[in-house]
Amino acid sequence: MTVTQHPWWKDTTIYQIYPASFKDSNGDGVGDIPGIISQLDYIEDLGVGAIWVSPMYDSPQVDMGYDISDYESVYPPYGTVADMEKLIQDCHSRGIRVLLDLVVNHTSDQHKWFKESRSSKDHPKRDWYIWRPAKYDEQGNRHPPNNWRGNFGGSVWEWDDATQEYYLHLFCTEQPDLNWENAETRAAIYESAMEFWLRKGVDGFRVDTVNMYSKDPEYRDAPVIDVGEKWQFAASLYCNGPRMHEYLSEMNTVLEKYGAMTVGELPHTHDKGHVVRYVSAKAKQLSMTFMFDVVDVGFGADQKFDTTPRRWELPMLKHAIETTQDLIEGTDAWTTSFLENHDQARSISRFGSDKTPEGREKSGKMLSMLVASLSGTLFVYQGQEIGMTNVPESWPIEEYKDVDSNNYYNFVKAKTNADPAALARTKAAIQHLARDHARTPIQWDGSKNGGFSTNKPWMRVNDNYPEVNVRREAQDKNSILSFWKQMLRLRKEQSNTFVHGIFTVLDKENNSTFVFEKKGTNGKAIVALNFTETDQSLALPSDSTLKRLTGNYDDEVSGTLRPFEGRIYLTQ
Template sequence: MPVATDLPWWKEACIYQIYPASFKDSNGDGIGDIPGIISKLDHIKSLGVDAIWICPMFASPQCDMGYDISDYEAVYPPYGTVDDMERLITECHARSLRVLLDLVINHTSHLHAWFQESRSSKNNPKRDWYIWRPPTYATDGQRRPPNNWRAAFEGSVWEWDEHTQEYYLHYFAPEQPDLNWDNPATRAAIYESAMRFWLRKGIDGFRVDTANLYSKNTQFPNAAVTDLLSPWQPAFELFCNGPRIHEYIRELNQVLGEFGAMTVGELPCTPDVAKVLKYVSEKERQLNMVFQFEIVELGSGIIDRYNTVPRNWELTHLKAAVQQVQCFLAGTDGWTATFLENHDQARSVSRFGCDETPGLRASSAKMLAIFLAGLSGTLFLHQGQEIGMVNAPITWPISEYKDIASINYYNAVKNQTNGDAAALQRAKVGLQHIARDHGRLPMQWDSTFNAGFTEAVQSWMRVHDNYADINVERQNPDAGSVLSFWKSMLRLRKEQADVLVYGDFRIIDESNENIFIYEKKAGDKCAYVVLNFTREVRHIDLHSIFDIGQFKLIAQSSDHVSLNRLDPFEGRLYVKEDNNEAYVPNGI
């Protein structure tokens, strides 16, 4: 059934995320690069995706893997040059692939020229481009930061600057000072250097990093004490969604409107549906969609994200998280982004499926493909997800973890417990489950040395031990592979866009802790997604849920479908056609 043809391209799109350091090395230095991305564009196109999103490839000292930008208008030399980026844009457009870049504008690198000027003196014209505050003092005269907020990467959000005798704010690492968005000159420079420079070169949009952090509560009150072991406290409610945030995002949107560019914003710590809708409502003219984190943060530690154990959640929790992300589409003019993995998350097969045995790994990867492809909104696919890549094994030593968040968390546990072996083992278990490192392992292209990622003796990050079994070359000719299954699911999603992309979402049998069934409805057209999230065979009476005789089974992850019997990690997609000739999606 056709869908209205005047819709924005990004609504029915699948967008493929690329982590440059880990995608493909073209020159043998052990680090992925832009020419390497160009060399694999045909693979990306073959998946059936519509665009690529490239994680930061800008000039950077790489304290936080490029999310500490020292020059928005230059490229990190190991990745290539601006000329390489221009060629990538041209090659993508020649294949009808659009290009999104990461827009990292809450902070810069401490080596950015703006910050170098800002910290040079209190009288420098760019002093107010960042957030500086004088110290406070304890009763004994000891110098203290302005408040007790904890940084995302542990420690205080304030860093002392000896030269000017003040603290500067950094929500992330000390090497990532926060920009002062309250200064109009700062915002104007951001729009010109970080945005228009690349929009003029033909990119099609941005993934907007930490989109709700730009406006700060400038009173900087102390956060409530919830962690008795640390002087630094989580302060999510105090630094997110500040008083002028929507003013700033609207202004940003005006710049994008000059070029017809799209946006997907990162929206952490915002579970309230009404607050989310404020960002993505079409009439508000702010962001086209946002990443919400209810699903991917499932089972994370409450105070410390990594203070957890595997499968620390129930299926009813996952259902509630999915409902939270899907619910505000019905009857609104908002939109959402659908994803299970990215560069900040562990692999979905390891988290929600089974990565321990090859058979169940492939089954759960296919089941999760059906699960994700049936959800409404714009779909995002992370590199390696299409072949079912999994987390690094628990046997790897902690030295293999490269991410600043992982390293700082492990060291914080070591310091707090005086190196207690049991505490460190628990920390390692938590990291092996949900560390950001897992989504950053090198892409597995073939079964040759280093998975075909690089010809270097040593890659920047260790290649997974299972690359001979899980790689693109092995799966490409196999009609039963995870890769082939993902291609078919992306094709089906486009063919059934009216109900899969735009349909209203409803969970069936919410209390069931083993089977996840949801309904998608668009006009008279209906689809049912049936998923077994366990390692065991499960029995269910599908006749009691819907008139199965009127539905066609269009996707199944198991080779042996038995109507009311679900194999371990089996997924199915049933669709019932309607008789309408055209369907206009809700909210259009």
């Protein structure tokens, strides 16, 4: 019998680290790279095979490091390039690989390239960014080149008084978009943002906004969806542009020299055929992508926060998971499994229950069974493994730091003349879905600031740190952390079924339970999950060889799933 040799990145679990909030080693209130190094025993003990470090490059931190002012240096509060070299070396000595965040759709407006680009219309680097003249109406009033709305609200165009033109920024004003049409710009990106770190031994990249480098060449107006608004949702015009696949093939020739892998962030792309074009092994563009179908469940249709908490039904979640799982069936593509990252609220608060200790523990384990038994490469976000939750509803809006939350709140405030009902609805949506929830410091123990820092942290620690922390979880063999370790072991042992198996939903329309089958080449698993806080009836396929592999209750009640109960069965 031949054993299939898979690339390492298919069978490993990858742990995402958000440097500012992981561990502060020097008491300045900000997490840092020496702090990450100090916790490598903990990371190794989890059973993960790689870490992905969110942007640690030098940056003014307008968008938490996704506004990079120098790809070849480190944000000083996080440490130095030498610290990064030590992190890579120490990880490799433990058999842990290292991925960095590759942010190359835009830079900071403080990057020397942009400073040169905006210095004059004749500068050789003018064309390294996207500049356009103004449009004027009959009255002679100046307007941006089109009506596109940015990802953080407002127009994507910013007027530059000195050179009398607009520059494009799909995100913050301080994040001007690079012009990928310029071959010289692309060569500089590959050298400065990629090869500089690949030569230091980095094993790959998580690629930010990987489908935005090629835009609609004519920069046409977006269709008007929101009639009352000046700026319109325009993803169809700035995602998946005509030269996208050409750019990624070119980028891949650089990666191949080092045997590096990539996982691309692929928003607003739902067609299976199109996703496969990015991740087909033959295409040689990306190793895999993050599709957002699952984590976007419950978002507002046009604006993420234009919603109410838990506005979703379980069949919607099943369908979203099915979309990401179907990607590998009958193709040479690969997929990913994740419920959390630095841009998402905490999964227990969104899909489980954070109202009681029991609900948190049971639903945290249930969600780990879900995500660890899905096909593709599994990504776990810091704090997910100890069952961290969203911040409490009692926190005022002033505690929220993220540009996305604040911009939307201020947008509603201005639009409604600070109407209390509108602001209360917005605050409820932010408390449910904000990126801030993923960014509160890791709760290491029950001491002040959750053991994250000896001084006041850059962001307040979640109030539940005395009960929810690494030390408590590590001492309890029945904790969420212990369960996660068990799930990661089982995933390795049964990789044929869990990592590479074919996924089929067995109770598609059921609004309370989620039962699915995973079929490997040498057996199958049945996963049964109760997404409610009440007992639910369970009918399993009549298969006499069903053997319970694991569950989040000690015993089993035949025909019933208890609140947030999860069970996994194997058939031989």
